[in-house]
Amino acid sequence: MTVERITDPSDERLRDYVGLTDVALRRSLEPAGGLFIAESEKVIRRALATGHRPRSYLMAERWLTDLADVVAQAHADGTPVFVGEHTVIEELTGFHLHRGALAAMQRLPLRSVADVVADARRVIVLEDIVDHTNVGALFRSAAALGIDAVLVTPRCADPLYRRAIRVSMGTVFQVPWTRVDPWPAGVDLLRDNGFAVAALALSEDSVGLDAYAADPPDRVALVLGTEGDGLSTRTLAGVDTVVRIPMGGGVDSLNVAAAGAVAAWALRVR
Numbered sequence: 001m002t003v004e005r006i007t008d009p010s011d012e013r014l015r016d017y018v019g020l021t022d023v024a025l026r027r028s029l030e031p032a033g034g035l036f037i038a039e040s041e042k043v044i045r046r047a048l049a050t051g052h053r054p055r056s057y058l059m060a061e062r063w064l065t066d067l068a069d070v071v072a073q074a075h076a077d078g079t080p081v082f083v084g085e086h087t088v089i090e091e092l093t094g095f096h097l098h099r100g101a102l103a104a105m106q107r108l109p110l111r112s113v114a115d116v117v118a119d120a121r122r123v124i125v126l127e128d129i130v131d132h133t134n135v136g137a138l139f140r141s142a143a144a145l146g147i148d149a150v151l152v153t154p155r156c157a158d159p160l161y162r163r164a165i166r167v168s169m170g171t172v173f174q175v176p177w178t179r180v181d182p183w184p185a186g187v188d189l190l191r192d193n194g195f196a197v198a199a200l201a202l203s204e205d206s207v208g209l210d211a212y213a214a215d216p217p218d219r220v221a222l223v224l225g226t227e228g229d230g231l232s233t234r235t236l237a238g239v240d241t242v243v244r245i246p247m248g249g250g251v252d253s254l255n256v257a258a259a260g261a262v263a264a265w266a267l268r269v270r
Contacts, residue, residue: 125180
């Protein structure tokens with residue numbers, strides 16, 4: 001297997017990996033460049049299994065053994081495999097690569113909303129959720145708890161940001177997703193595609209999740225709001241139903257990722 005040893009973190013061939021901890025930089029660089037970064041063996045393998053094409057790999061020496069088949073395929077395809085000492089990789093990326101390997105991957109074109117939800121019965125919509133950890137956790141819950149598709153609004157954090165992918169354990173490649181734009185006009189689009197649209201929020205006219213889940217519509221799109229402010233007033237005015245999770249202990253709400261998991265489990269297709 002031919003690999004390329006790196007000693008200079010300013011090597012122009014490594015520009016995909018520069019400043020991986022700089023969120024603002026990566027937010028502007030990655031979507032515009034049509035790339036994302038996959039971190040760890042499990043995530044890299046999941047990305048490859050779902051058809052994402054690698055631009056290059058970057059790893060420490062020991063991972064040449066664990067990823068020997070991936071490296072061999074890269075060699076056959078002419079994909080560069082860069083290997084360096086941890087100190088060089090850390091200076092380049094901005095963090096210690098304790099998970100061993102990175103891959104710069106090519107993004108796939110986003111599908112239309114109608115295509116993504118065509119066969120779905122349970123969909124969640126992430127409205128303007130800005131924390132990548134929450135986005136990743138919601139994708140992991142979606143994969144585990146029977147959600148068929150995820151839609152993200154224009155201002156929602158990127159599901160293919162490295163931290164979101166890592167927290168999701170690579171399930172962002174497993175659950176069909178796309179951006180719904182414009183929003184909240186997308187509520188009507190979901191309704192036109194046969195969905196009852198419910199919002200998870202606190203309001204005087206909300207119904208309990210247990211009551212809603214006792215006899216749910218056949219196809220449900222559940223909208224979850226951003227951290228702190230929750231859902232916009234325009235979204236709440238446009239949905240069919242507002243649903244709340246009944247709570248005790250003097251607590252009125254959960255973290256959005258936890259709330260999404262509870263709702264996904266309650267609304268799972270039995």
